[in-house]
Amino acid sequence: MAASSACADIKDCQSCTNSSWSCHWCDFDDACHAVGSIYGCAFGVECYNIDRCMRTTPEPAGDLPPPATVLALVITFSILAFCCFSCCLLVGWNVKKAYIDLLPYKPPPNPNEMKKEDLSTKLFEMSTAATNWASSLTNSEKKRRKSRGPSLDLGEDLDYDLALVENDQNQAIAEANRPDSPTPQTPPSSSSSPLNSPPPSHPVHCLWRCCWGIYALALVLIVVVSTLTLGLWPHYPEYNMCSDELDWGSIVSGMESLKPQASFQLLASIYNPNYLNLFVNQGSGVLRHGNDNVGILDFGENVEIRGNSITDVLITATFIPSEWETLSLSAEYYAGTLEFMVDATVTVGIPALGYTGSSEWKNYLIKIGGSYDDRSLCACQNW
Template identity: 85%
Template sequence: MALSSACADIQDCRSCTNSTWSCHWCDFDDACHAIGSIYGCAFGVECYNIDRCMRTSPEPAGDLPPPATVLALVITFAILGCCCLTCCLLVGWNVKKAYLDLLPYKPPPNPNEVKKEDLSSRLFEMTTSATTWASSLTSSEKKRRKSRSPSLDLGEDLDYDLALVENDQNQEVAAARRPDSPPTTSPQNQTPFPPPPSHPVHCLWRCCWSVYALCLVAIVVISTLTVSLWPHYPQYNMCSDELDWGSIVSGMESLKPKASFQLLASIYNPNYLNLYVNQGSGVLRHGNDDVGILDFGSDVEIRGNSITDVLITATFIPSEWEALSLTSEYYSGTLEFMVDATITVGIPALGYTGSSQWNNYLIKIGGAYEDRSLCACEQW
């Protein structure tokens, strides 16, 4: 009972495996149990087994926001752009208004005045007809008077003169009521109504509005794309390792220690575009000595906005004394390597190819890493 309790108090796999021969780590609940316990498992698992901690497919992880400086600059330029566009539109509006002020006054059409003009036209036609009839009557009367004798009554002549005067007055009224005569509207009744703009001015104003709207849309689209597609450096964690120390130990006898092991790296690509590792190689250093090389493989796809697990193969041939030192440090959990590597990365969508440098990158073999937030097995 005490043994089961002692094993259950251990919280990580490596401590459980190395603490005592009576404890092992169980996979079904990721906990340490005593060997043979009914609450545990029949066979324990290897703590740093790549097969257990490697993702079979990229895991979606979303994107990262742009840096605060970039976000502030984008917002500032967007506000300045909107202000400049608004000022340009106001200048265009004032130019249009000034142009309309220079045009002559043209009162708006009034339905009542249109009806009055129709009535005036009809009255003018009637008056013209009456005047024509009176003129013909006057001509016939003049002929008749010439044929009359001087002894006729003077009263008839007076009536005739009055008829002529009335005819002249009717002609003056008809001339005053002609439709083509200028309006007699008083200045007090005129209201300041701007005349309709000409066709070129109207088209120019509509073009200004269209350019203003298109520029606003362009500012919004460019700002959104800049914030969304701002490039970020990929992030990575070294998550697990599996060393073939048997080949080193067996090679000690022949004085040719040689071993290969694989490092599991979880790489997070926070960009929308996929990355490809075209080529990658590096050097392993233990202390000040080069003890091996690294191979990152070729044509490895790193999905955008996802975490991808990649195997890095390390091969080294240390000296005899260096091999003994490596073995001792491994079993004590203090084995460390420094890595210098060069990786060629390509972005096919942009036709871009560049290189990235790893300088003095620390790898702890068989120990707990400082950051495992990207790993599938975060506690291992």
């Protein structure tokens, strides 16, 4: 019990291994347990100072440009869409113009014509008034003549009546010949008149405004779709195995101790060139040397891979010492020719899209040692 308590108080792997032979580090909970404890593990992992080259936080690395093929397709699509919508707008303009040309000519109201109509009305009113006045005057004259008796001079009465009529005609002519009287004008011919445009509230104008609105919306949509396509085009993450010579030296030393089974933590750097964060919900695989399985891999659970960043993760590798010894992998390591092939299945989630899917790696090559190993994503790029 005292040994279990003492082991549990140790917080890092290297101190756990160096403290006592009765303590070992368990990878399932990253804690130190007493050997044989029911709360621990059957076999502890080999410890080495892997933290010295591990990023504690994701390192921003920017994004990747879209492939040239995708860029060409997006540009082509944008140009074709712009031309199509522009042609549709041009057709709408011609239809509107043809519709207006087919409308009958309706000249705009002429102020002079309006004055002429007002003058005609005034003349009619004056003529009516003159007629009524003449009629009343004639009746008065008749009464006067009746009271005085028949006149012997018929010419006098006739001259008087003619004078009344002539007076009315002279007044009408004088009114028509006033200086401010409008001069009749000939209406313009339809050939020389402007297009007879319907009022702004006419359906053809409403339809034309709708066409313009759709055209503007289409242009905005083309820009947005093209930008999102180029900016959010998905890329496959890139990987590097970043355990260096010291790390693999510790692994090889552990394998040469001929333990029944040994687990090690391998450092991997994963570059996510996409804008959206990824989550490795779970993942596992096998390590092969040629056609022989020499170990298994565990990628852990709920590992976040930040977007546009390089994230360092620890992968637990459990090797089979008997296969290691049979295949003389230690000799290949010292010769600098050790290689592994990885076959793995990883469940990946994209929370922003509500997406969860599985991805398979087949024949992913890991080269161990020196110039053969791609370490461009690693924090420590020297072997």
